[in-house]
Structure formats: structure tokens, C-alpha cells
Amino acid sequence: MLAFTSSISYQRLISTIANVMNTLEWKEQPLKLKDYRVLKMNLSIIIPAYNEEKRVKATLELLIEKFNKTCEIFVVSESTDKTNNIVLKLSEIEPFVKLVTSTKRLGKGGAFKKGFKSTHGKTVLLLDSDLPVLISDVEKVIRSLNKVDVAVASREVEGTRIVVYPPLIRVFAGKVFSKLFNLLFDLKVKDTQCGCKAFKREVLEKVIPAVESNGFEFDAELLFKCKKLGYIIKEVPVNWSYKKDSKLNLFKDTISMGKGVIRLWLKTYVAMQNN
DSSP: OHHHHHHHHHHHHHHHHHHHHHHHHHHHSOOOHHHHHHSOOSEEEEEEESSOTTTHHHHHHHHHHHHGGGEEEEEEEOOSSSHHHHHHHHHHHOTTEEEEEOSSOOHHHHHHHHHHTTOOOSEEEEEOTTOOBOHHHHHHHHHGGGTOSEEEEESSSTTOEEEEOOOHHHHHHHHHHHHHHHHHHOOOOSOSOOSEEEEEHHHHHHHGGGOOOOSTTHHHHHHHHHHHTTOOEEEEEOEEEOOSSOOOOHHHHHHHHHHHHHHHHHHHHHHHHHO
16 A cells, blocks of 8 residues: 555656756747737837838847847838838848738828737837947836836937937927917927836827827827826937937928817817816
8 A cells, every 4th residue: 555655756856857947948949929919018119110121120129139039029110112021121130020011091190009909018218220320229218117107218318429410401490389289288308209208008008099190200109198197207318319310390380289289288188278
């Protein structure tokens, strides 16, 4: 009887060891795409892209090298050039790089909203496809969320270094837009448009449904709605470079942004009067 019991215990021991070994062996195997969908990612990066075949590959390669498998990267594309093919080829090698497509124009804000629906990360980063700041500054913006709810790269705070200056007309238009928005909404964010912003996930889950803008004015409205709900926003100094081939149409998009801001202000003013 004792020998029989010992035999059963021995078999259980062998079975337990085998299970542990199988688990360890599984962890050593490369993760497949389906595995990434269920992982609790620490960081989700959303990159709106419209015809970015000249720039998106270099941006993705830098992000892959820096963050590797600690993040998921969503390129939300409404492109008609080779952008989609470039992203798909990279995703075959790095399955945490994912392409989200749209057959219609979404705008920067619309692309971010669409990409956010697929994310899993506790931290969500909105990043321009041309990567206008150093990759080390991207990490610095993300780390700033340790103390605040929203961290935005800024070209207007002390400590920032402009590496490559944009044309003066773009500088003027950007400053006018930011000052107008701050005047109307008392946002107290000097640079609303810099293309690197980090958010805690719970912030976006509450704020995104209230954001109506889909164009370039989306950034400013998103920050305004964050502040309105009491979230703390910090501007982070960075090393910023102007990149050519911008998809911003200075005349057309500036007018559109101005109209969007006025429309938002009127809705906000009316709501305040009704309350």
C-alpha cells in the first residue's frame, strides 16, 4: 500500500515538473499576433497617417528599436500612396505594429479616435508620423505621466530647443492659433499643436466621447476637455525639428481650425448660459 502511494506521488511530481517545463518553454517562444491582442500592454502609440510613404518607415523603426515589445503601435491610415504597404511589411516582422485603415478621410482627430478603440495600453501616446521630437523626448513625455494626467511636448516652454526652424509664416499661424484658443478657453497651455502627447488611459476613456473635432483643431479641444474635467496637464520641453512635406495646408487648414475653435466656444458659452 505504501509503495502504491509513493508511486502515485512520484507520478504527480513528474507531471507537475512537466507542466512547469512546458510553461517555461512556451514563454521562450516568439509571441504570435493573436497573443499580442490579449496582452495587457503598458503603452499604446497611435500615429495618424495620410500619404506618409516618405516618413513612416523611419519613424516606426525608431519606435521599434526604442520600445520593442513593451508597446503596441497603431498606424491609422487613410492613405492612397505606399504607406499601407510599408506598414504591413513591418508588421509581418514586428506583430505589435498594426495597420488600421479607412477608405474615407478621417482627419487627425478622427484617426486618433478610431485607433484608440483598438488600444490596450495604460498609457496612450498621440504621435505625428514625422516624429518631430527626439525619441528620447518621446520617452520623457511618457515618464511625465508619473505626476500628471496628460503630458504634452511643447515648443514654447523653458528648456525647449528648436533644432530645425519652420518657415516664419507657420510660426506666426501656430502662435496666433494657440493664443486665440487660450484667450477663449483659458487653457493655459502654450503649445496645443506639438505632435507628441501622452495620456493616461482612464483620461481618454472619459474625455474622447465629448470631443467633437476631427481636424487639426482636435488637439486643442482634447486638451480643453481634459482640463474641464479637472485633469492635470503638463508641458514638457523637447528638442523639436520642423519636417518638410507637412500635410497641413496652411491657408485652408488654418481657416478650418479657426472656424472649429469659434464653433466650440459658442457651444461652450451657450452651455454656460443655460446652466
